[in-house]
Amino acid sequence: MTTLGHWINGVMVADSGRGQSVFNPATGAVARQVAMASKTTVESAICAAANAFLAWRDTPPLKRARVMFKFKELIERNADRIVHAITEEHGKVLDDALGELQRGIEVVEYACGAPDLLKGEHSRDVGPEIDSWSEMRPLGVVAGITPFNFPAMVPMWMFPLAIVCGNCFVLKPSEKDPGAAIILAELLAEAGLPPGVFNVVNGDKEAVDTLLTDPRIQAVSFVGSTPIAQYIYSTGTAHGKRVQALGGAKNHAVVMPDADLDNAVNAVMGAAYGSCGERCMAISVVVAVGDPVAEAMIAKLAPKVRALKVGNGMDRSSEMGPLVSGPHRDKVRGYIDSAEADGATVVVDGRGLVVPGHEAGYFLGGTLLDRVTPHMQSYREEIFGPVLQVVRVPTLEAAIGLIEAHEYGNGVCIFTTNGGTARAFSNTINIGMVGINVPLPVPVAYHSFGGWKRSLFGDLSIYGPDGIRFYTRRKTLTQRWPMTPLASAQFSFPSN
Numbered sequence: 001m002t003t004l005g006h007w008i009n010g011v012m013v014a015d016s017g018r019g020q021s022v023f024n025p026a027t028g029a030v031a032r033q034v035a036m037a038s039k040t041t042v043e044s045a046i047c048a049a050a051n052a053f054l055a056w057r058d059t060p061p062l063k064r065a066r067v068m069f070k071f072k073e074l075i076e077r078n079a080d081r082i083v084h085a086i087t088e089e090h091g092k093v094l095d096d097a098l099g100e101l102q103r104g105i106e107v108v109e110y111a112c113g114a115p116d117l118l119k120g121e122h123s124r125d126v127g128p129e130i131d132s133w134s135e136m137r138p139l140g141v142v143a144g145i146t147p148f149n150f151p152a153m154v155p156m157w158m159f160p161l162a163i164v165c166g167n168c169f170v171l172k173p174s175e176k177d178p179g180a181a182i183i184l185a186e187l188l189a190e191a192g193l194p195p196g197v198f199n200v201v202n203g204d205k206e207a208v209d210t211l212l213t214d215p216r217i218q219a220v221s222f223v224g225s226t227p228i229a230q231y232i233y234s235t236g237t238a239h240g241k242r243v244q245a246l247g248g249a250k251n252h253a254v255v256m257p258d259a260d261l262d263n264a265v266n267a268v269m270g271a272a273y274g275s276c277g278e279r280c281m282a283i284s285v286v287v288a289v290g291d292p293v294a295e296a297m298i299a300k301l302a303p304k305v306r307a308l309k310v311g312n313g314m315d316r317s318s319e320m321g322p323l324v325s326g327p328h329r330d331k332v333r334g335y336i337d338s339a340e341a342d343g344a345t346v347v348v349d350g351r352g353l354v355v356p357g358h359e360a361g362y363f364l365g366g367t368l369l370d371r372v373t374p375h376m377q378s379y380r381e382e383i384f385g386p387v388l389q390v391v392r393v394p395t396l397e398a399a400i401g402l403i404e405a406h407e408y409g410n411g412v413c414i415f416t417t418n419g420g421t422a423r424a425f426s427n428t429i430n431i432g433m434v435g436i437n438v439p440l441p442v443p444v445a446y447h448s449f450g451g452w453k454r455s456l457f458g459d460l461s462i463y464g465p466d467g468i469r470f471y472t473r474r475k476t477l478t479q480r481w482p483m484t485p486l487a488s489a490q491f492s493f494p495s496n
Helices: 039-057 061-077 079-090 094-111 153-164 179-190 205-213 226-238 261-277 291-306 326-341 396-405 419-428 464-470
Strands: 006-008 011-013 019-023 030-035 121-127 130-138 141-145 168-172 198-200 217-223 242-246 251-255 283-289 345-348 367-370 387-393 411-415 433-436 472-480
Touching: 006 039, 006 179, 039 141, 039 168, 039 198, 039 205, 061 079, 061 094, 061 153, 061 179, 079 094, 079 179, 094 153, 141 153, 141 205, 153 168, 153 179, 153 217, 153 464, 168 205, 179 198, 205 217, 205 226, 217 226, 226 242, 251 261, 251 396, 261 283, 261 291, 261 387, 261 411, 283 291, 283 396, 291 345, 291 367, 291 387, 326 345, 326 367, 326 387, 387 396, 396 419, 411 419, 419 433, 464 472
Parallel strands: 141 168, 141 217, 168 198, 217 242, 251 283, 251 411, 283 387, 367 387, 411 433
Antiparallel strands: 006 011, 006 198, 019 030, 121 130, 130 472, 345 367
């Protein structure tokens, strides 16, 4: 059985210390082993990045962008290989893995515009014979710590922009599905990226803490759960680092009485059960405005949930694959148990699902709960599984109040045919990403992704313009080449 090591200074590096099994979620079988990096191994990756930084910093942005152009070409050429690695280790269906990869490629495309994105600003004659300008300068060595649910896309939300800005990068992917990150590292090398500019260390808390405390790391990007995001942010900033830490979510879909219910139902189905609900932008709560809306939504949703084709993600006919691990499946099942105990109605129950031929896989069927209330644990916490809950409210104002009261503020959407209602909702709601008849309002690569409240720790969102700002710092220069000498010393504060 193969053991996946680390990518450091342009080559694969073995680690003879601790190891961990990587499971195929559809079968429960061990797919491979992955090495858990020691502090010394992580420090060697940081050292490689630090040694590569000066030369990479001084590489013209156009040449950095050309590496990204070639990288994009190689990703597309190797898409099947990457997608199969994602599905084998994560479990999501192949089409969903391909969609993830495509959204990552879009950030690579945005990064190809580095010469324009890094132009800075210039002002002539800000004072007598004085010009001033700003430059966007790289930080140095930066790190990314990424989750299991998007093993290709989320790393590509980070490192392409960091690299084209002139930084060197150390990636710590999830130990549950590390294969895609190593493939991407190999393709970057093939695209012409110099050794040391991009490194991958597989590991756990020991690796994370090394990245958070090493003084050579200037900035850390993170995506994961809110408790860990808060830890990353507090620890990283305490050690003088710039940190963006994206946390959990509880995304609501408000359905108004005037909504196109067929459109809403189809949209919510994909948003709730796609990727087995393991998305930080998954819709996990339908907020039905009025009992008639709730009854109509449930009547249309229930048969579709029951009919979900759940199976091995490698099977092209599957609409939903397994959860990523046995413990996570059991945790999600526990949320269904607690909701039922708290008085929710289990309209569709996925707890008894068995996939023939895959009895050892980590499967859980689509589940639909009605009459969920805000005091229930299943409502308060992020489930991260194929569980859709319906909460009933009498008015739009009550829906807004419900959503505002939740600790998370990642994404929200509203289904309505009334433009005034949509405008009032989007203007009022304190959530970072809002969809109008769009269930997954994930911004495109040239905008930025980020929630509010306890869904984001830090001042800048990820990728897009905020990504450029995060991975650079502004240097402002003011110069005078005097044509005439100063008449005398000036002791007052200078002005023009």
